[in-house]
Amino acid sequence: MGRLSWQPATVTDAFAETPQVRTLELDVTGWTGHLPGQHVDVRLTADDGYQAARSYSIASAPEEKGPRLTVERIDAGEVSPYLVDELRTGDRIEVRGPIGGFFVWHAGLGGPVLLLAGGAGIVPLAAMLRHRVASGSDAAVRLIYSSRSLGEVIYREELDRLATHEGVDVVHTLTREQPAGWRGFGRRVDRELLAEAAWPASSSPLTYVCGPTAFVEKVAGSLVQLGYDPRTIRTERFGPTGR
């Protein structure tokens, strides 16, 4: 494998997913494709040469146009507010990647596949789900997706559409606010919720957990307690911890 280098990327489309979250579609010179679950590093350069870089998961399936990124605004952040609020179609940034060879699922790995997302942690898992459908794979996939409220669910309509495919299930839980008549779960993902909603440990799913650190710790720990083999659980942590 050759050295990864920074590639200029042009924003070809940018649209809001929720008030805090925006998707950017990029055209990257010399992009050679990716595997679902991989990320890129994004670099911004100020006019005096100052630079800042962060990692962002690739949201799109390899079969789609792209790559697309989906970024959540962290209010005090250095990079994410720029990507969410400032960047426009036609602007250029730099990316380096794709990066990562472990938090990856592709059709060749088969199923069943259990995906557990907290907030923006949906991004790499959605790439896996899109790839599952776009590739015509018949792997059974279940996504359990935790959001604070319905308005904060990223890719909501698309997830509904994906869930109409045979073998694809999407289960939502809303931890803070549930609309009247809500039929999904209404609490944090814990052991009981997993026992009720996840594939059982006995079906030995390939399991991917992504979200803020506290979410990943809690969910991966609960899965181990429920008897899932730790070697089948892959995690990606986006967020900060207390100290």
Place this chain on the structure above:
Amino acid sequence: MSVFSRGFRGRRQEGPPGRVPPGQYLVDDFPVLSAGPTPETPVEEWTFTITGDVDAPRQWSWEEFLALPSETITTDIHCVTRWSKLDTVWEGVSVDTLLEGVDTSAEYVLAFCDGGYTTNLPLEDVTDGKAWVAVSYDGEPLEAEHGAPARLLVPHLYLWKSAKWIRGLQLLAEDESGFWEALGYHDRGDPWQEQRHWGD
């Protein structure tokens, strides 16, 4: 030629000169990066082992390990996900202490951990006061997600080399890729040379 980002200013918290490697930014908190669930080994079951190319393997129980002479280390740490944290304070046993009197021709080590994680290092990157097995951070026992009960600390290399949940060192004549190293991350991981991925 660089691509300029219209209107981007950045936070410019650049830190003291010579302390922040290229492409890194400073944080005050302590983010977590791990490949899988956090293993939770009770200290009664924990041991630390030196194996591989040695005359006789060595092993310490948790109690024996805590009785070894330890040091306080104040150091900067650098994660390949681009954050750096300055002046972190650790307590741990120097790898020199663990290897004292060990007769070996090995030139590499593979650190092995609960959960199956491994990382490889040249022996010279963990000797002569460059590496520790840390048991506390910031005056407190390590937290589970930061490697409890013990993690390797090799602060001059990217933090994935500072393997969490460490259980021992295997001394090897030849280099053998560890977990992330087999998955595209650089074999050595020097942050000052931005050795992030294969080919860097």
